[in-house]
Amino acid sequence: MTTKRKQEFYKQLLLGKKALKSNRFKVPFYHFENAHILGQKHVYRHTLAHYWMLIYGLKTNNNKEITGQFFRIIASLLLTLIWVPTGNTGGTNISAIKKLPVRKELQKYFLL
DSSP states (O other): OOHHHHHHHHHHHHHHHHHHHTTOTTSHHHHHHHHHHHHTTSHHHHHHHHHHHHHHHHHTTOHHHHHHHHHHHHHHHHHTTTOOOTTOOOSTTSOTTOOOOOOGGGGGGGOO
């Protein structure tokens, strides 16, 4: 992972955590998805993105997200080094095995 991608990963996590703390529940998940896209090829960062999606699910009482993220945390620990679907946003609204185009605003971090 490039240094700029790693920095942007942590920036997106921070933005998501701040929004979650402010109870602006429509904002944080987007940032956690961005963090997931940026960190999904690194075991720790991939798992950390899913952890914060789980926290989001707990704070919003979203049982689908809670259950899904629990299993995705396990999968991220076991499978990240083997295979991850590039561009996948990591939420339970998307199949865990579906490849997606990298979001336009994040593409510059994949060209380095």
